[in-house]
Structures are given as C-alpha cells and as structure tokens.
Amino acid sequence: xxxxxxxxxxxxxxxxxxxxxxxxxxxxxxxxxxxxxxxxxxxxxxxxxxxxxxxxxxxxxxxxxxxxxxxxxxxxxxxxxxxxxxxxxxxxxxxxxxxxxxxxxxxxxxxxxxxxxxxxxxxxxxxxxxxxxxxxxxxxxxxxxxxxxxxxxxxxxxxxxxxxxxxxxxxxxxxxxxxxxxxxxxxxxxxxxxxxxxxxxxxxxxxxxxxxxxxxxxxxxxxxxxxxxxxxxxxxxxxxxxxxxxxxxxxxxxxxxxxxxxxxxxxxx
Numbered sequence: 720x721x722x723x724x725x726x727x728x729x730x731x732x733x734x735x736x737x738x739x740x741x742x743x744x745x746x747x748x749x750x751x752x753x754x755x756x757x758x759x760x761x762x763x764x765x766x767x768x769x770x771x772x773x774x775x776x777x778x779x780x781x782x783x784x785x786x787x788x789x790x791x792x793x794x795x796x797x798x799x800x801x802x803x804x805x806x807x808x809x810x811x812x813x814x815x816x817x818x819x820x821x822x823x824x825x826x827x828x829x830x831x832x833x834x835x836x837x838x839x840x841x842x843x844x845x846x847x848x849x850x851x852x853x854x855x856x857x858x859x860x861x862x863x864x865x866x867x868x869x870x871x872x873x874x875x876x877x878x879x880x881x882x883x884x885x886x887x888x889x890x891x892x893x894x895x896x897x898x899x900x901x902x903x904x905x906x907x908x909x910x911x912x913x914x915x916x917x918x919x920x921x922x923x924x925x926x927x928x929x930x931x932x933x934x935x936x937x938x939x940x941x942x943x944x945x946x947x948x949x950x951x952x953x954x955x956x957x958x959x960x961x962x963x964x965x966x967x968x969x970x971x972x973x974x975x976x977x978x979x980x981x982x983x984x985x986x987x988x
Contacts, residue, residue, distance in 0.1 A: 790944040792862055798945060801858035804851040805952050809960040812844050816905040817967070826906060833906040834898065841901035855949060859938070862945035869942035880936030887929025890918045900926070904971050927957040 792798070819825050825836030867873065892900045894916065898908045918925035934953045938946025 790863060790865060791948055792945070795858065795861050797854070797858040797861055798949075801851075801854040801949060802952055804847075804854045805949060806956055808844070808847050808851055809956055811847065812840070812902065813960060813963060815840060816902040819902075820905040820971075833908060837898050837901060837903045837906045837908060841897055844901055855934070855946075856937070858949070859941045859943045859946050862943045864942040865944050866942075868939055868944065868947075873939050873942070877936045877939035880932045880939065884929040884932030884934075884936055887918045887922065887925040887932070891926045891929065894919065904968060909972065909975055924957070924961055927961065931957060 815825070819836065819840070823833075825839060826833045829835040829839065894914050895910075897903075898906070899910055899914075904910070918929075922928050931950060931954050934950040935947065938944075938950055
C-alpha cells in the first residue's frame, strides 16, 4: 500500500530479508545464498524477478519440507487459516481499490465523498491486518518449536527484526498519512509530490518489507519454523502485489501529469 515511492527502486531491505529467511530454513550451498543478489539484479524486468523469487522459494521449501516434516505440523487447521488470511488481504484491498478507481463504488456509498470512502477502506484494511496477525500468532502457538530458533542469537535477531520492521511501517504511515497509506490515489486523492525521505530512501516499499520483517521477528521470538514458512508466504504475496500495484499507481500519477500539461497548454494559448 505504499503509494508514493522513491523513483529509484532500492532492493537492499528486500534482499536482506530474503537471504535471512533462506539461511534459517535451509542449509543450502554457499554459492546459492551468496550469488542471489547478483543474479536477481542482473535482470531489470519485474516478471523475471518474480519468476526467480518463486523458483528459488519453491525449490528450497520443497526440499526443506520433505526433509523436515516434523518441524511444521500441517495437521493444525490454524496454520491453513493463517496462510489463507495472509493471501486474502492484499487480494482484497487491490480488488476493492481497482473497483473504486473504475466504478467509484465506495465514493458512491458515501454520497460522492471520496475521502470518507478512503477512510472507510482504511478501517477495513487495518482491521483485517489486526485479525490476520491474531490468526498468525494463534497458529504459531500450536506449532512445534526448534532449539536453533530459541538460541540467544536467534532471539537477538528477533528483537532487531521487530524493531526495524515496526520502524519502517510506522514511519511510512507517518510520511504518507492516512489517505497516502490506504490507497487514496485510487480515490483520486493524490499527493502533491513524491515522498523521498525516510523510510523511502532506504526501501522502495517500506511497509511491505517492514511487515515481512515483523512476521519473521515474531517467528523467531516464538522459535517456530512454521512462522518462518508463513513469512516466506508473506514475502511472496507482497512481491506479487507490488507487480500489480506499482505500474497501476504510476499510471494514475502519469495521467495527472498529462492532464496538468494539457491545462497548462490551454492557458498558454
């Protein structure tokens, strides 16, 4: 939901999260881990990026789950419910936001007041996020723990991830405001200029990557391999969401600039 992003994509936070997850869930050959950033950045096409991410995760997770079935209890229904909630939320807000952009369904619901419609969607998205976090924590409580994830190093890592993740999320919301955070541009509520300060100067999508860090930090806090598995899902879901959101949002602002240019040309005449 980071609707105004720094023009130059920064992948440092994303790469760190992804590499940390891989190290935690699978003892893969050093070449695979260390070479990941270079071959990801060797292609600039977003579809290639997504394919590489998905291919790596699928291969590693398949091997991991095949060799370590006792680490995750798949018989627990809470795990499936949490996974479904993680996948549902971005699908929901992107679907509703695009319907609003094309058909103004929420604006009409509030008698033409687009700002009230955006606030309404913000409450729903925020509530769904709280409910998703509740389901995630409840799922972890019934899952097996692993001694490696309960080690002092892992616990210190959880503190750092939670602190950094929440800092990215909260500072993003502060910088963007309510309408900037919760898809206000789909309602026609556009920001005057691009936000380039912190945290957008360290990450292209600080809310998504910050949320992913918080999920991973919580998994390490509880010492639950299942939490690491769900964090991988969170990262994949957010990466897919960005492939849809970034071009669409860029198109909205490009349209505004074209309209401004057209008006400026008419005034000059």
